[in-house]
Amino acid sequence: MSEADKQAEQPRTIEVPLLQSTLARLGIDKNSENWRQQVRALRQSKDQKFPVMKNDTLLRVIKREKIDHLPIWVMRQAGRYLPEFREVRKIWSFFELCDNPLLAAEVTLQPLERFPMDAGIIFSDILVVPKVMGMEVIMEEKRGPVFPQPLVEPSDLQKLSIPDPESLGDVYDALYLFRQAVEGKVTTIGFAGAPWTLMSYMIEGGGSKMFSKVKKWIFKWKEESKKLLSMISDVLIEYISKQIEGGAQIIQLFDSWAGELGHEDYWEFGLSYCVRVATEVKKRHPETPIIMFAKGNHSDMVFKHDCFDCVGIDYAWDLSLAAKYSQQYNKVIQGNLDPGVLLAEKDTIREKTRKMIDIVGVDRYIVNLGHGMWPEHDLEHLAVFVDETHKYSASKLK
Numbered sequence: 066m067s068e069a070d071k072q073a074e075q076p077r078t079i080e081v082p083l084l085q086s087t088l089a090r091l092g093i094d095k096n097s098e099n100w101r102q103q104v105r106a107l108r109q110s111k112d113q114k115f116p117v118m119k120n121d122t123l124l125r126v127i128k129r130e131k132i133d134h135l136p137i138w139v140m141r142q143a144g145r146y147l148p149e150f151r152e153v154r155k156i157w158s159f160f161e162l163c164d165n166p167l168l169a170a171e172v173t174l175q176p177l178e179r180f181p182m183d184a185g186i187i188f189s190d191i192l193v194v195p196k197v198m199g200m201e202v203i204m205e206e207k208r209g210p211v212f213p214q215p216l217v218e219p220s221d222l223q224k225l226s227i228p229d230p231e232s233l234g235d236v237y238d239a240l241y242l243f244r245q246a247v248e249g250k251v252t253t254i255g256f257a258g259a260p261w262t263l264m265s266y267m268i269e270g271g272g273s274k275m276f277s278k279v280k281k282w283i284f285k286w287k288e289e290s291k292k293l294l295s296m297i298s299d300v301l302i303e304y305i306s307k308q309i310e311g312g313a314q315i316i317q318l319f320d321s322w323a324g325e326l327g328h329e330d331y332w333e334f335g336l337s338y339c340v341r342v343a344t345e346v347k348k349r350h351p352e353t354p355i356i357m358f359a360k361g362n363h364s365d366m367v368f369k370h371d372c373f374d375c376v377g378i379d380y381a382w383d384l385s386l387a388a389k390y391s392q393q394y395n396k397v398i399q400g401n402l403d404p405g406v407l408l409a410e411k412d413t414i415r416e417k418t419r420k421m422i423d424i425v426g427v428d429r430y431i432v433n434l435g436h437g438m439w440p441e442h443d444l445e446h447l448a449v450f451v452d453e454t455h456k457y458s459a460s461k462l463k
């Protein structure tokens with residue numbers, strides 16, 4: 066049966082059991098025709114208030130305040146490894162979830178019902194940004210994201226537009242609902258893809274092995290490439306600022322394809338734009354920390370920039386070196402268990418977790434994977450990672 070047929074068979078009522086009591090408290094009726102307007106009006110209201118934080122461990126680490134355990138969350142925390150997420154995906158397409166604040170908030174809550182994480186990253190995707198800039202994006206079942214009409218040459222830039230920031234209002238509304246729903250028990254994380262990574266998707270038309278098309282752009286059409294990177298950066302500054310105003314308490318920038326560029330080129334076409342985005346966002350929201358995750362070989366460059374409060378370390382990086390830089394540059398680090406370790410025996414997961422904590426120590430550290438969860442991951446194994454992080458770090462903090 067095709068994806069469309071499967072979807073046609075399911076009742077498409079919006080089931081959000083985890084959000085139920087929050088909606089009741091906020092006075093939102095999900096069955097009313099104007100529930101979207103009701104959520105939006107609350108999010109935009111001047112006297113918007115969020116529940117008091119009961120567990121702000123993650124934010125305390127950033128501020129170097131006292132904690133009783135190390136915080137943990139995992140990238141791709143909401144996703145296909147969760148049976149309840151797969152159930153929702155039988156009824157709704159990927160972007161239908163992203164465009165529906167009730168469903169996006171519900172799906173973000175799902176992993177927190179199972180695991181005592183310290184944060185929730187809002188369910189969305191980095192590719193909602195190219196979408197609102199005028200590009201079509203399709204999520205294909207096995208391949209991932211596909212752009213049927215990628216940017217081929219500089220004249221294609223004319224097809225792009227700078228959107229009204231409110232055209233991504235569904236994301237801010239989802240953040241608002243999620244932060245209301247967790248009642249201060251976890252930190253709310255917003256995110257965006259970095260300019261270089263988004264540009265890569267927009268030109269390659271999807272995931273890539275060689276990155277030959279986007280590399281042709283930056284080396285052959287340097288000025289036009291910079292125009293595109295600037296345009297994306299401008300959109301991101303507004304987008305991230307609005308996420309913070311909607312409820313995000315910390316932001317992660319994902320530069321998933323950073324490692325495809327050499328050192329100097331990554332500065333010129335990658336990190337310098339992230340610095341610009343983070344610096345601008347910080348001018349507007351100095352209190353909101355920013356985590357920079359540059360996957361690949363460039364974390365050393367990230368440490369040197371004041372606009373980043375935390376450096377996300379991928380699994381291939383040397384954690385001891387990251388720990389050294391963390392001291393030298395006075396920065397929090399996040400990472401970096403290889404997602405593959407979650408396929409091992411539980412004892413191995415515990416051992417590797419303890420080792421990471423021994424290397425970094427129990428301050429300046431947010432425990433995470435070194436990249437996202439995989440659909441084949443076992444729920445119990447993730448539970449072991451979370452449990453060992455909390456127990457072992459708590460024993461060291463006593």
Ligand SMILES: Cc1c2[nH]c(c1CCC(=O)O)Cc1[nH]c(c(CCC(=O)O)c1C)Cc1[nH]c(c(CCC(=O)O)c1C)Cc1[nH]c(c(CCC(=O)O)c1C)C2
Pocket residue numbers: 139140141142143144145154159186187188189190191192204208209210256271272273319321360437
């Ligand atoms: C659950 C999910 C997401 N995106 C995709 C899926 C799986 C597809 C599905 O359910 O149909 C497709 C989806 N979206 C993307 C991919 C990667 C494809 C590729 O390798 O090119 C896939 C399969 C693009 C994407 N999307 C994202 C990145 C950066 C992180 C990384 O490096 O993996 C990237 C590169 C970020 C992302 N994507 C998502 C989140 C929120 C959920 C969470 O983390 O809990 C986040 C933060 C959600």
